[in-house]
Amino acid sequence: MAGQRQPVSDSRAQVKTPRESTKAGRRLRWLEVGCGAGEVLIALASEHPENDYLGLDVYRPGLGRLLHGLAERKLENVRILCGDSPSLIDRQVSDQSLAGVYVFFPDPWPKNGIINAV
Numbered sequence: 001m002a003g004q005r006q007p008v009s010d011s012r013a014q015v016k017t018p019r020e021s022t023k024a025g026r027r028l029r030w031l032e033v034g035c036g037a038g039e040v041l042i043a044l045a046s047e048h049p050e051n052d053y054l055g056l057d058v059y060r061p062g063l064g065r066l067l068h069g070l071a072e073r074k075l076e077n078v079r080i081l082c083g084d085s086p087s088l089i090d091r092q093v094s095d096q097s098l099a100g101v102y103v104f105f106p107d108p109w110p111k112n113g114i115i116n117a118v
Contacts, residue, residue, distance in 0.1 A: 027052045027077075028099035033085050038066030038078075040104065045075045051099070056081045056088060 028051045035041050035055035045053050055078060057063055063082055070078055081088050 029054060029097055030100050030102065031056065031089075031093065031098050032102040032104075033089075034103060034105070035062075035066065035080075037062040038069055040102065041066065041078055042069045042073065042075065045070070045078045046073060049075075049077055051077065053078045054081065054093070054098075055079070056083075056085055058083060058085075 030044070030051060031054045032041055033056050035057050036059065038055055041053050041055045044051070055063070055066060060082060063080055066078075066080065081092060
């Protein structure tokens with residue numbers, strides 16, 4: 001349906017790799033699962049340029065808005081992954097590379113399922 005979020009089954013939309021070494025600069029890296037259009041990531045990256053941030057979501061249009069916002073503000077301390085959170089974290093985020101994880105309002109189910117259940 002028009003306007004419905006469509007999950008992405010691969011990570012080809014990835015921008016840079018989160019396995020980039022944090023050892024050289026020893027910067028803290030924070031992950032936001034379900035970052036959507038990136039309002040939180042943009043705010044955090046702006047307020048804390050000394051940290052690195054990684055946003056993960058399946059919704060490509062939202063990630064497009066995040067990329068646009070990052071470019072507008074010339075922020076270079078955010079990386080993005082597009083795809084399924086558990087498999088991407090397992091495959092592309094190295095052990096002990098994160099200072100912390102943000103999970104605010106994840107949307108793990110299709111909207112039609114909610115509407116039909118009510």
